[in-house]
Amino acid sequence: MKYYTQVNNQDFEIDIDHEDEITVNGETYTIDFQTLAEAGLTSLLINNRSLEGAVEERGDVWEVLMLGKLYAVKVQDERSYRLAQARGVTTESGGGDVKAPMPGMIIAVPVSVGDVVQKGDKVIILESMKMENELRAPRDGVVVQVRTEPGASVEKDQLLVVISEEKGEIELEVEE
């Protein structure tokens, strides 16, 4: 089977047709892949090079922890890849959403709808774990929605602020 993978903006086409062989971007390697009894741990021998990784499916990505670093890998099989291509779906979505990374209380909202912000600007101050945490704009753009206010209690992953990609893009967004 063919898989299309993407990690840190790098693409790899991977063919898995045999148990002991894998082809990556046209190059074939001998492999031995084992999943260990301990949840999430895998061992891979690839041309006898040994790699251990913790691998876990989380949302729409596979998280791989290797040598201390965490990689978020998007894996699509041929069918879903083709479907996505045909629909012209971009993988970029929600890039301008600022969500609460943890439950807490909103201390301040230093931006309002219509403000032009740059990536890294403070948009929310959230108190949680007894600390004031600054949530910053994930990209340059214009604030198109502010869905909270100082004093509000918020849940993890609650949408707080939406920043549109470009200045001209201000439009009414459909409520989820």
Add this chain to the structure above:
Amino acid sequence: MKREDGLLTQKFDKLLIANRGEIAMRILRACHELGIQTVAVYSDADRNAPHVRYANEAYNIGPAPARESYLVMDKLIEVAKRSGAQAIHPGYGFLAERAEFAQKCVDNDIVFVGPPARAIAIMGDKQEARQTVKAAGVPIVPGTEPGLNDEEMVAAADNIGYPLLVKAVAGGGGKGMRPVHRAEDLPDAIAAARREALAAFGDDVVYLEKMITEARHIEIQLLADSHGNTIYLGERECSLQRRHQKLIEESPSFVVDEDLRRRMGEVAVAAAEAVHYANAGTIEFLVDKDKNFYFLEMNTRLQVEHPVTELVTGIDIVQEMLRVARGRKLRFTQEDVTLKGWAIECRINAEDPYNNYLPSTGTITTVRVPTGPGVRVDTGVFPGYEITPFYDSMISKLICYGETRGEVVLRMRRALQEYRIMGVKTNIPFHQIMVESHRFLTGQFDTSFVETRFSMDEDDGETHEMEAAILAALAAHKQGLHASQIVAPGERDTSNWKWLSRWERLRR
């Protein structure tokens, strides 16, 4: 022996641990090594925690929020009495530095494994602490008295000079503290510090203090018995901090030589003796670039980073705490204490270093700790453990030891690579980049380094995108085959497309 300042020492063979997490485990281990029975307490969130499972007895003390469980003094005293525990070890955080709790223990004839209540009270009040140690000849940082109103502080600030710090009288761990570099920022900083201090400690009294720039945070570990003996166990270098939260600690320090160590040690002993201190404690100093040192505060408890001192001195600090609380004399004199080798501790936190170090909540799914020569991991988490906003975000302390600093740095690098934690984001990548950085390797850093001159973009280490993609694809492939086999055993000739659609239906 019972003293008027709230110190009770007597023999005990059963001890209640008024804490949770890694420090509860640390205390429990010391107790079991000394043949002391242990009583754990736990909130509703911690039923499955290791400190509950490893203790001899365990008692539920209420709901997950600490103020309804671990902070309720009367519940802890009640459990101690019910279980027959004759002593309480508070660990760090929670009730460790509450004089009222220490006094309550003593009033109930329970040994509080820590200093006398009076010493906690004096050192817990930053202003009284400054005055007390100043009178004992200890150098302090210039600043204002507490209790001034905003206008008076603004006026006083010009005399102290910028940069300066706004600090909460009741503060600690960086809460209620604000650095100010320009006069026009002072009013906002005072307001923010007051707000944070009021929320965290119920007290909005703040004061100003001169900020020592290019300062290192170096602290001296002390041990004192109830017979008038106080010794220092060398220093810990704790300059690598972010928002006043320590991230990496080591012992010894790059900048402390034999002479400075002795001078700081003697001053620290004098500060402790000024409050008739007993048990373990730590004097924190700021050391400027000319190696002048100033008293910052005294932590009247066991510290998170105590293991680095244990490794270079060979002294088990928690066991010594238990011994002196039983009324015994210290087993060491100052001459017995020598530092050998080098130890570094990395605090592994559930936070995302690539996203402004935001805390990462969630359930830990996989944990495998590094082991092998010179590696120690103090932790209280396990697969299934949930990182919640109720408690702090520390997952563990990874401590390495080596003959030389070079050896311990290489060992730490190896141990960080071996560590596997899944389910939440951790700051392991931060530590990996830090221990590889030129400034860390050459010891050229101060307390502002992490915030002002360190960047995660400095990572020039190898990345393994292709290998990660391969592992993910293989795992996805294997999961697909496995799922389709469950749906349709014996339909081996069915096309892959059918398997796939069945698998997808199953997972919906």
